[in-house]
Amino acid sequence: MLNSFKRIIYLGYRGLVGxxxxxxxxxxxxxxxxxxxxxxxxxxxxxxxxxxxxxSKADISVYFQEIALEEDILQARDELxxxxxxxxxxxxxxxxxxxxFKARYADNLVLMDSIRELGGNPFLASLRIQAKNPNQYQAIxxxxxxxxxxxxxxxxxxSQRQNVIERIFSITSFLGKTGLSFSLxxxxxxxxxxxxxxxxxxYNYQEEVKIQRLVGASNWFIRGPFLAQGAIAGIIxxxxxxxxxxxxxxxxxxxxxxxxxxxxxxxxxxxxxxFIFLIQFAVGIxxxxxxxxxxxxxxxxx
Amino acid sequence: MILFDKVTKIYTPHKNSDEKxxxxxxxxxxxxxxxFVSITGRSGAGKTTLLKLLLVEEKPTAGQxxxxxxxxxxxxxxxxxxxxxxxxxxxxxxxxxPSKTVFENIAYVMEVIGAGKEDIKRDxxxxxxxxxxxxxxxxxxRELSGGEAQRAAIxxxxxxxxxVILADEPTGNLDPYNTxxxxxxxxxxxxxxxxxxxxxxxxxxxxxxxxxxxSLDKGKIIRDxxxxxxxx
Numbered sequence: 400m401l402n403s404f405k406r407i408i409y410l411g412y413r414g415l416v417g418x419x420x421x422x423x424x425x426x427x428x429x430x431x432x433x434x435x436x437x438x439x440x441x442x443x444x445x446x447x448x449x450x451x452x453x454x455s456k457a458d459i460s461v462y463f464q465e466i467a468l469e470e471d472i473l474q475a476r477d478e479l480x481x482x483x484x485x486x487x488x489x490x491x492x493x494x495x496x497x498x499x500f501k502a503r504y505a506d507n508l509v510l511m512d513s514i515r516e517l518g519g520n521p522f523l524a525s526l527r528i529q530a531k532n533p534n535q536y537q538a539i540x541x542x543x544x545x546x547x548x549x550x551x552x553x554x555x556x557x558s559q560r561q562n563v564i565e566r567i568f569s570i571t572s573f574l575g576k577t578g579l580s581f582s583l584x585x586x587x588x589x590x591x592x593x594x595x596x597x598x599x600x601x602y603n604y605q606e607e608v609k610i611q612r613l614v615g616a617s618n619w620f621i622r623g624p625f626l627a628q629g630a631i632a633g634i635i636x637x638x639x640x641x642x643x644x645x646x647x648x649x650x651x652x653x654x655x656x657x658x659x660x661x662x663x664x665x666x667x668x669x670x671x672x673x674f675i676f677l678i679q680f681a682v683g684i685x686x687x688x689x690x691x692x693x694x695x696x697x698x699x700x701x
Numbered sequence: 702m703i704l705f706d707k708v709t710k711i712y713t714p715h716k717n718s719d720e721k722x723x724x725x726x727x728x729x730x731x732x733x734x735x736x737f738v739s740i741t742g743r744s745g746a747g748k749t750t751l752l753k754l755l756l757v758e759e760k761p762t763a764g765q766x767x768x769x770x771x772x773x774x775x776x777x778x779x780x781x782x783x784x785x786x787x788x789x790x791x792x793x794x795x796x797x798x799p800s801k802t803v804f805e806n807i808a809y810v811m812e813v814i815g816a817g818k819e820d821i822k823r824d825x826x827x828x829x830x831x832x833x834x835x836x837x838x839x840x841x842x843r844e845l846s847g848g849e850a851q852r853a854a855i856x857x858x859x860x861x862x863x864x865v866i867l868a869d870e871p872t873g874n875l876d877p878y879n880t881x882x883x884x885x886x887x888x889x890x891x892x893x894x895x896x897x898x899x900x901x902x903x904x905x906x907x908x909x910x911x912x913x914x915x916s917l918d919k920g921k922i923i924r925d926x927x928x929x930x931x932x933x
């Protein structure tokens with residue numbers, strides 16, 4: 400049994416080496432397929448990341464008038480926190496707002512000067528409300544209206560962001576839908592191309608397979624080397640894809656970070672390395688060996 | 702050992718047409734262990750079909766075929782390799798693996814039956830010596846002459862000590878000298894105790910052997926003689 404297994408692997412290896420150009424075509428196609436699968440996975444992660452960060456940036460700010468008492472504001476906060484749609488409410492007092500402003504524009508001398516000129520604290524106390532879903536802000540805004548806080552509310556900073564919030568939401572669902580259908584189509588194409596390449600490779604061996612049958616080789620003894628070949632090609636392709644993907648991440652990471660400072664592709668690559676590695680090897684080995692298995696089936700009927 | 706019981710084989714060349722070719726018609730014959738049987742007849746008489754039925758490359762349209770008491774018409778496809786390992790087959794076009802050397806071609810059959818490395822190292826040179834190809838062990842089939850290729854094919858058919866060797870026109874592509882060599886080799890194998898079934902239409906070959914001859918014509922046995930000659 401072990402003898403046969405070793406032989407099958409060896410014959411598979413021999414087939415690969417003796418095959419010359421054909422194997423490069425197979426490895427190339429497999430690599431493309433694996434890169435597709437892993438870039439789909441990665442782009443899924445990236446878009447999820449973008450959506451999350453955009454969603455966490457979307458919020459409603461309720462600014463209270465100068466005269467509003469802190470306890471009224473805190474009471475309004477407690478009322479709002481009861482809503483199931485609300486994820487988080489942060490209370491920012493007048494002083495905090497000033498400190499935040501100063502910290503953010505510490506380098507801007509003009510702004511700092513004008514603040515100093517004004518004397519006092521021009522900022523208003525506010526509640527920053529985050530919803531669990533971006534499409535829940537309207538409900539929160541409606542609820543705010545129903546609380547009868549009109550006398551102490553200066554303004555609700557929602558209408559200005561409504562467009563952004565709705566855009567984010569529609570982009571999110573668009574990405575989700577198209578991403579899924581796109582990846583399905585690509586997966587089918589990858590399987591078909593891989594299958595065809597391997598079928599062509601095995602076509603050259605049909606005479607040999609016929610002889611193998613006639614000298615009494617069992618189907619698994621004939622299939623084995625092709626299966627091993629497919630798997631070896633899959634492993635080589637997975638390694639190549641891993642290198643290519645790393646190289647791309649390494650190359651583009653600093654450039655992407657210029658636009659999106661929070662998004663570090665290289666770090667994402669490393670933190671998901673185990674999973675990417677697994678996907679690539681699984682896709683490579685499965686594609687390579689299943690295609691071989693189907694392609695050889697036809698010749699085993701003698 | 703081998704028994705054909707009213708075996709008929711009809712080919713339908715085109716699936717959808719009524720055209721039928723009767724290759725064998727109600728053939729009954731028995732071959733005993735250690736026999737040397739020549740099957741002769743014109744091209745198309747049914748010689749190759751007879752051997753193909755024995756190797757279960759084809760299944761008969763009617764009748765039964767027994768090999769060592771087992772009905773091979775009812776054999777399951779997963780048992781087929783085990784039947785074929787008891788038979789050594791030699792073909793007119795040699796059917797060697799083009800990508801393997803002579804040594805590897807022969808070793809493959811031993812690998813198929815699960816023989817160990819040591820056994821292969823011991824047995825393959827022996828059989829190469831029997832067929833006189835020791836010098837050619839590391840050559841590829843394309844580097845061999847017709848006679849050498851056929852001797853390699855015989856070595857491959859012989860290596861796992863099968864019960865019977867089926868040779869389908871093994872000398873069809875060879876010159877008279879090499880033909881003689883191959884027939885001598887087959888006779889030698891037969892003397893060593895292996896049943897040999899030889900299909901050929903070569904008159905000199907048949908006449909020089911002086912053993913049992915079965916003559917086929919249009920799919921029927923027209924003669925079966927213990928010390929037969931080529932008569933059509």
